[in-house]
Amino acid sequence: MFGILGFSAAMGKRQKQQVTARPRNSPRENSKEIPIDLLIDVFSRLSMRDVARCRxxxxxxxSILRRRDFTQLFLKISSTRPRILFTFLHNGRRLFYSIPQVPDPDRNKYSFPTRFYWVSSSPISAYYQMHFPKDLGPSYTVCAPIPGLICCKSKKPMICNPSTGESKYISLPRATTKRLNVNTSFVYDPIDKLFKVLCLSDDFVFQVSTLGTEEATWRTVDCLIPHLPLRKEMCMDGVLYYLAMRLDHETSTPYMVVAFDVRLERFKCLPVNRSYINIACSALIKYQGKLAVVWLDGNGIQQHQQLELCVLNDGDEVAWSGIIYELPYFWYNLAADTYIYIVGVTTAGEIVMATSHPREPFYIIYFSTVTHTMIRVEIEFGIVALKPHCSKISTILNHVEDVELMD
Known part of the structure; x- marks a missing residue:
């Protein structure tokens, strides 16, 4: 009896639903069909977290959020809001944190007769991005970043996208050298849109391999001047630049910048007309669209008094010019007697410096070459910074969020 009544009730509800249902071609149903171009435009304005949820x-x-035109549009928009990426080792794992690159203009400002600086009224909490797995070894470092992607330097290289939290091992061909010490660099050809790995062994043999090809092989590349890379590198406009020490002793200037054209796979050596560069506190930067070597100079690491730049005005004739920025007299108050090193330069022309360890008060210092102003911001990394076994922090400027997945 209950079964019959239940069946009759169900049939009644079904008939009622059929009566009240709208036809498929009704205006209300058609209004749900949003053009894909409009969806792509809306999705491109979302945050990384919201894009992940929409997938x-x-x-x-x-499928829309995996389209090439969407990923390129998102990358273009996110390049207008770059972030600063922080990475350090903690218990064998490499952690990644980030903050917005543009400092907060509403923080406390202290005026001086000719110049002024800002000091953050409260620390900024860095956003945790991701970590590399633990089995890469404790000594690996990261390559000069390509917007959106980071690659580690190790015997087992790995590419990661800190924005999506994904990582992927690189399948490299069998090495043609038996040397143990190998220096790798992750490079990108923006014209052919190819990723490559440049490898330098301790017997000064240069090899390059293209990623993503079916039969990846190492190709030997000749460099006429023997040199020792100094781990100061930067990618710009399809060229990998790194600071190096000459080993041929044929000139009075021991330093040079080595330029590797990623697409043509050719080296060019640019001798630097400086007999002294503070290597420990130096960096390669893009200064007003040109390559430059910058370093802190003064009487000792804790007493830097000026920023010195060596700017490449003509790459064909290898013509350099020198620029010196005197640091303001309140520099010592901002540096707070800590080890400071140069990170790079922002698109607004601010030279960025940073301290080096997460367990101590960690500072980012912006120095504007236009207005000669300084901003100091303290960064916090949460409870992980209070634990032991944290290595030096690597600070990476101009990181761009990339939604492309590693399939």
Missing amino acids: CVSKLWS
Whole structure:
């Protein structure tokens, strides 16, 4: 009896539903069909976290958010809001944190007769991005970043996207050298849109391999001047630049910048007309669209009094010019007697310096070459910074969020 009544009730509900249902071609149903171009425009304005959530809504949204035109549009928009990336080792794992690159203009400002500086009224909490797995070894470092992607330097290289939290091992061909010490650099050809790995062994043999090809092989590349890379490198406009020490002793200037054209796979050596560079506190930067070597100079590491730049005005004739920025007299108050090193330069022309360890008060210092102003911001990394076994922090400027997945 209860079964019959239940069946009749169900049939009644079904008939009622059939009566009230709208036809598929009704205006209300058609209004749900949003043009894909409009969806791409809306999705491109979302945060990384919201994009990840939208991928789980439906297969249609997931396919749209994997389209090449969407990833390129998102990358273009996110390049206008770059972030600063921090990475350090903690118990064998490499952790990644980030903050917005543009400092907060509403923080406390202290005026001086001719110049002024800002000091953050409260620390900024860095956002945790991801970590590399533990089995890469405790001594690996990261390569000069390509916007959106980071590669580690180790015997087992890995590419990661800190924005999506993904990582992927690089399948490299069998090495043609038996040397143990190998220096690798992750490079990108923006014209052919190819990723490559440049490898230098301790017997000064240069090899390059293209990633993503079916039969990846090492190709030997000749460099006429023997040199020792000094771990100061930067990628700019399809060229990898790194500071090096000459080993041929044929000139009075021991330093040079080595330029590796990623697409043509050719080296060019640019002798630097300086007999002294403070290597420990130096960096390669893009200064007003040109390559430059910058270092802190003064009477000792804790008493730097000026920033010295060596700017490459003509790459063909290898013509350099020198620029000196005197640091303001309140520099010692900002540095707070800590080890400071140069990170790079922002698109606004600010030279960025940083301290080096997460367990101590960690500072980012911006120095504007236009207005001669300084901003100091304290960064916090949460409870992980209070634990032991944390290595030196690597600070990376101009990090761009990239939504492309590593399939």
